[in-house]
């Protein structure tokens with residue numbers, strides 16, 4: 001599947017699953033030394049094949065006429081700091097934003113979350129679209145695939161967009177389960193030992209590998 005077709009596919013999924021509202025959120029993929037980024041002000045579902053904005057990753061030069069997403073600096077920072085990834089996804093999922101904006105972290109409550117995501121990094125609120133946010137993201141993305149920005153949203157990166165999207169779904173599901181459990185009673189959070197055991201499970205490692213290999 002072409003890079004713009006992949007972007008369109010996941011842009012639609014992001015809207016359909018409620019990870020963004022209106023023209024919120026942005027996503028990009030790397031091909032060679034170019035980044036294809038969603039344009040500014042579009043409903044993600046309505047971006048056509050030729051409307052993904054090409055940006056030179058090294059120089060930051062915008063190669064097309066449409067205005068790129070205002071979070072362009074954040075996407076560039078990810079690709080520059082992580083040569084191993086090809087996809088960056090940024091959304092505003094309600095449970096992740098809700099839980100993290102209370103000052104809490106999103107705890108491990110079911111196996112897939114800690115098994116597939118090694119560490120989640122949290123950033124306190126920084127006004128969107130500026131260089132300070134991009135620098136902060138560039139700093140922490142070096143050792144994580146998932147950044148939760150309190151009072152804003154979530155950014156995930158992946159070897160494929162499929163992987164970045166999966167990480168996004170898992171974080172939001174974890175925040176949702178924690179919220180439901182907190183509403184009903186007292187959440188039972190997996191212990192460090194239980195998390196370690198999960199991460200050592202060969203079947204989980206296999207699934208993690210499987211996901212990375214698939215396109």
Ligand SMILES: [Zn+2]
Nearest residue numbers: 025128152153
């Ligand atoms: Zn945002």
